[in-house]
Amino acid sequence: MKRYLSLILCLISFHSIAQNNLILVTIDGLRWQEVFRGPQVEIANDKDATKHQTKLMKQLLTQPPQKARETLMPFLWTHLATQGVIIGNRDSNSRMSVANQWNFSYPGYSEIFTGVTNSKLNSNKKVNNPEFSFLEWLQNKRNYKHVAVFGSWDVFPYILNTERSKLHVNSGFASATGYDLSDKAAFLNEIQAQTPSPWATVRLDTFTHNFAVEYLKKHKPRVMAISYGETDDFAHDGRYDHYIEATRRTDRFISDLWQQLQSMPEYKNKTNLLIVTDHGRGSNLNDWQHHASKKSLSGYMKALQQEFPEGIIGSEHIWMAAIGPDIKQLGQMKTSRELKQSQIAATALTLLGEKPMKFNPKAAKAIVEIIK
Numbered sequence: 230m231k232r233y234l235s236l237i238l239c240l241i242s243f244h245s246i247a248q249n250n251l252i253l254v255t256i257d258g259l260r261w262q263e264v265f266r267g268p269q270v271e272i273a274n275d276k277d278a279t280k281h282q283t284k285l286m287k288q289l290l291t292q293p294p295q296k297a298r299e300t301l302m303p304f305l306w307t308h309l310a311t312q313g314v315i316i317g318n319r320d321s322n323s324r325m326s327v328a329n330q331w332n333f334s335y336p337g338y339s340e341i342f343t344g345v346t347n348s349k350l351n352s353n354k355k356v357n358n359p360e361f362s363f364l365e366w367l368q369n370k371r372n373y374k375h376v377a378v379f380g381s382w383d384v385f386p387y388i389l390n391t392e393r394s395k396l397h398v399n400s401g402f403a404s405a406t407g408y409d410l411s412d413k414a415a416f417l418n419e420i421q422a423q424t425p426s427p428w429a430t431v432r433l434d435t436f437t438h439n440f441a442v443e444y445l446k447k448h449k450p451r452v453m454a455i456s457y458g459e460t461d462d463f464a465h466d467g468r469y470d471h472y473i474e475a476t477r478r479t480d481r482f483i484s485d486l487w488q489q490l491q492s493m494p495e496y497k498n499k500t501n502l503l504i505v506t507d508h509g510r511g512s513n514l515n516d517w518q519h520h521a522s523k524k525s526l527s528g529y530m531k532a533l534q535q536e537f538p539e540g541i542i543g544s545e546h547i548w549m550a551a552i553g554p555d556i557k558q559l560g561q562m563k564t565s566r567e568l569k570q571s572q573i574a575a576t577a578l579t580l581l582g583e584k585p586m587k588f589n590p591k592a593a594k595a596i597v598e599i600i601k
């Protein structure tokens with residue numbers, strides 16, 4: 230009897246992990262430095278980088294780093310870091326970086342979604358990815374319904390190869406389409422068309438976020454990804470004030486998303502959330518706005534070669550966080566080795582009760598340290 234009992238218990242616990250949902254959130258190029266130390270004083274006090282000393286910036290500059298990071302990202306620090314896990318604080322032996330050789334977005338997102346690197350993916354150009362994402366595999370080989378990706382950058386349909394994958398990807402300036410829209414989603418379509426974006430290829434995150442939440446409420450997918458983009462583009466513009474405000478807003482979006490999930494019976498206490506970034510950035514006033522490896526200077530990033538002949542040092546460094554019923558409550562986790570961005574795909578699949586080996590035996594292994 231005892232033997233059967235343990236078998237039943239084992240089945241129950243397997244059953245529970247197999248039923249949980251997964252939401253993957255990415256925040257483009259948000260540095261580990263702000264996440265773990267709060268704003269960097271030399272950049273915050275520079276008149277070119279910080280054209281407006283906003284109320285938030287002034288407040289942050291009066292606070293010690295531990296308090297400032299909490300003011301900057303309250304959901305991350307008071308909720309996620311206490312109930313889940315956060316990795317990438319290089320000041321306290323917690324290390325994570327990209328495995329690709331380039332330190333910019335397309336190769337980064339490809340690494341996140343496919344679990345492998347491909348040295349031919351060496352630009353941000355709109356080329357269809359020859360690699361397969363775990364989302365494509367779940368939808369087409371494991372029969373997951375309504376798998377969707379919402380992103381601010383208009384290159385996601387190529388990174389996720391929608392021509393081949395047929396994944397539902399809404400990004401760039403695309404309207405919500407292809408399903409029966411809620412009134413709110415229809416209104417978002419209207420105001421998105423009326424709202425200018427500061428950038429040619431990236432929309433404001435409010436559209437990405439609200440389209441994603443409306444889709445979630447309607448279709449209740451088991452797996453979804455949301456990719457916020459403002460942080461990276463304000464940084465490239467050299468505007469630290471805007472970058473800091475965008476970081477604060479993104480934390481609020483994630484908090485809003487989490488509250489939405491916890492208000493729905495399909496998701497409440499049954500959803501694991503992974504947060505990761507696609508690349509880091511430079512570390513000082515001169516290079517914080519950029520990101521590129523030395524190797525990339527001879528190709529896609531050649532515009533930076535003259536000023537930064539060594540590339541943007543440290544832009545391979547990233548961070549991640551996770552929370553949910555299958556995530557260990559570890560807080561700030563130290564790492565015994567450098568964790569890699571390529572491990573996210575297998576981690577996501579493991580959290581869904583899937584076998585990463587079946588997805589792609591070449592994909593990097595899951596970060597099992599964080600999984601219950």
Ligand SMILES: [Zn+2]
Binds near residue numbers: 257258334
């Ligand atoms: Zn990026």
